Amino acid sequence: GENVEQHPSTLSVQEGDSAVIKCTYSDSASNYFPWYKQELGKGPQLIIDIRSNVGEKKDQRIAVTLNKTAKHFSLHITETQPEDSAVYFCAAISPRAGGTSYGKLTFGQGTILTVHP
């Protein structure tokens, strides 16, 4: 099955700096890669996603890049703010899930991002 590795596990930056979180996946058939932000005491919330036919996607201060050949994708946050502090999860959807059409979402281990004022 799919395996998603996420690095680093913790990341500390100064306000205004950039933050980069990297993920690798194992299943070359995976075709959808969402990123979730989880604030303390809350469920994960989608912040950006990318599909396998796109190499880069940007939404204001957040961008995601995908390298299908190397099977890795990254989250880039520019001009970080204290409210960006949270746990960030990458995920991948593999279409191979017991022969059904259901796409199984496999999560990385998470990155605790702390932005210091």
Add this chain to the structure above:
Amino acid sequence: NAGVTQTPKFRILKIGQSMTLQCAQDMNHNYMYWYRQDPGMGLKLIYYSVGAGITDKGEVPNGYNVSRSTTEDFPLRLELAAPSQTSVYFCASNPSGRRQETQYFGPGTRLLVL
């Protein structure tokens, strides 16, 4: 819309007790999921459902049961609670379960088994 709601927010169980974690969504989504999140780990899929009356196992189904009698509700049942089931449980849903479709998560239920 309230989105995905979960109750209770927090519960302490004794070993061997049983309980049901409630999950409901008001978005008319067909697919619903239960995940557990252990400290320092990502989310692991316990069970999922593709529609009312249809459920299937995920990665870590042992010790749990689910039912899906309506589109809106997807309860998770723990029959004999064990310390290994101490975790945070998240319910999620999406409209059709297509491979390139995001899932919407509830706020979670924190469970402590002592």
